[in-house]
Amino acid sequence: MSERDFTALGGDQIWQGRIIGVREERFRYPDGEEVSREIVTHPGAVGVVAHDEGHVYLIRQPREAVGEPDLLEIPAGRLDKPGEDALPAAQRELAEEIGLAASEWEHLRTFYPSVGCNRETVHVYRATGLSERHADSGEHERIEIVAWPLADLDGAIDATKDAKTIIGLMLLRERLRA
Template sequence: MAFERVSSEVVWRGRIATVRVDRFRHDDSPEIATREIVEHPGAVAVLAHDHEFLYMVRQPREAVGEEALLELPAGKLDGADRDPLATARRELAEEVGKGAARWRWLMKFYTSPGFADEQVHLFLATDLHDESAESADDERIEVVRWPLERLDDAIAECADAKSLVGLLWLRREQLTGRFP
């Protein structure tokens, strides 16, 4: 089923997102469909482990009323080039104080394509070393060293979609014997 955007109007612009009202014509109907769309620059999430521990964070997520949501290190694509790998490296250093000698891009996915265009790039980071970077003043992050042998417990506790995608990918790799 094909469609074409016939109009688009920005109705709100903020620091991390923009809201548009777009109108679409689908090839199976003369009616015009109106959609409210949240534009987001995209993000990264990092599965970082040292073969014993998975490095995660807990942080408050006011939008959903969570005081300490368990998540993978992650962050918004910023800067002129919005390079996903550069962003992943920065976020791993800022959020958990680690760098990695080995990086592997795993996949990209939409977080909620019913109303938002946000796409997350998932990376695997291994051969970790200590690396520090300045984090934002308003971030309240607790670093969590989660034992890989308790990966199923992390999956059970996690309620964050991007983190669940990463954790479930890792669990599949364990089950199929392809553990990275």
């Protein structure tokens, strides 16, 4: 056991909302020190880097939490419940947000967006072989679809501040250069 290993001792639910919750968890290290951490719980999310030969399909939407009225992002959404398979969720979000389906799917990366306080896991997929497929999320979303030129991925990366979008577009750029 290394000095960085720890044992989870349990914790308490502090607050639970419709999507996220907050828990206070306790941990013990091999030297006997115990620490307490406030941890945001979240069911997880997916993001989709959808493209054809000429464009990558992005969206602009308001993100009130960070004061952005038109943040550029890849199509994305949360898993409906903890443990939901990520690929069907990605397929659902692509149809709901930009009205597309894809015949080919590649898992690009799974990452933690904020490891200091958040249990959320984000799964990013590449979607190709695009065709029309509309689905209704049942939510009122203010989304503008943006067909960004594939030849200008650097411009799309520069135009966003969203981590999942930056990661997804950089991974796509890497794939296309190979």
